[in-house]
Amino acid sequence: MSTDRKYLGRMDHGLTKCGRIVMSRWDQPERADNAADLGRFINDLRRSGFTHSSTERYEGDSMPDWVGQSKCNDLNCACQNF
Numbered sequence: 001m002s003t004d005r006k007y008l009g010r011m012d013h014g015l016t017k018c019g020r021i022v023m024s025r026w027d028q029p030e031r032a033d034n035a036a037d038l039g040r041f042i043n044d045l046r047r048s049g050f051t052h053s054s055t056e057r058y059e060g061d062s063m064p065d066w067v068g069q070s071k072c073n074d075l076n077c078a079c080q081n082f
Contacts, residue, residue, distance in 0.1 A: 006059040012041060013064070014050040016079045018072035020065050022050055049078065 014023030025041050028034050042052050055064075067082035074080075 005061075008057040008059060008061075011055055011057050012038060013053045013055065014041075014045040014048070015053050016050060016067060017077045018074060018079055020067045020070070020072070020079045022048075022067045022078065022082070027054070 010027040012025050012027060013021045016022055023041070023045065025037070027038065031037070045052050067079045071077075071079050071082075
């Protein structure tokens with residue numbers, strides 16, 4: 001039996017200061033407009049004050065921590081608004 005997990009692709013995330021995800025998109029290199037879509041996504045993040053992050057996803061990965069699921073102790077962090 002193989003222990004290799006199936007590769008699902010790359011995801012781009014918008015993160016709050018404490019690292020919780022507020023926005024996300026799947027990278028789809030096969031799409032002709034993928035680079036433009038990524039550019040718009042990153043610009044939206046910057047305008048909103050969030051940080052861009054990218055991660056490789058595999059079958060069975062644990063789900064990331066999204067805003068609204070939990071909050072940090074920093075009362076000035078954007079995660080407090082969700």
